[in-house]
Amino acid sequence: MGNLTSGSSMDRQSASPDAIVDRLFQRLAAMYGAKWLDLWTAIPMDAVKAEWSRALTGHDVEAVRLALEHLTANGNPFPPTLPEFVSLVQQFRRRGPHVLAIADNRRDPPPGGFSSLRDILRKAGK
Numbered sequence: 001m002g003n004l005t006s007g008s009s010m011d012r013q014s015a016s017p018d019a020i021v022d023r024l025f026q027r028l029a030a031m032y033g034a035k036w037l038d039l040w041t042a043i044p045m046d047a048v049k050a051e052w053s054r055a056l057t058g059h060d061v062e063a064v065r066l067a068l069e070h071l072t073a074n075g076n077p078f079p080p081t082l083p084e085f086v087s088l089v090q091q092f093r094r095r096g097p098h099v100l101a102i103a104d105n106r107r108d109p110p111p112g113g114f115s116s117l118r119d120i121l122r123k124a125g126k
Contacts, residue, residue, distance in 0.1 A: 003068040020061055021053045027068060032079040055082055059089050069075060 028036045040048050056064060067088040
């Protein structure tokens with residue numbers, strides 16, 4: 001994972017979840033000021049960051065960055081709780097490889113017919 005700034009050229013696998021949470025907390029503190037800091041006045045910051053790090057481990061840093069940008073773009077006046085932020089990150093997670101849908105257009109069949117196309121696709125999937 002890399003840092004949370006847009007256009008970062010850092011290797012996205014180089015930063016630890018703890019480093020990402022540190023950067024995330026810096027950004028949220030800059031965005032929300034006292035509203036953000038007041039959430040944690042009665043709780044040791046190390047414990048808060050450890051829980052955020054645990055909850056965000058395994059999530060792609062790009063999804064975290066997009067969730068952060070979403071907060072800014074939507075003008076959310078209040079900082080998110082951990083469950084709210086994780087839910088937002090999950091909305092931006094990668095959905096897996098794109099699936100190619102092939103239409104059966106009988107007016108213009110592929111060379112060799114549809115059965116040969118299916119054989120090619122079956123072999124490519126192995």
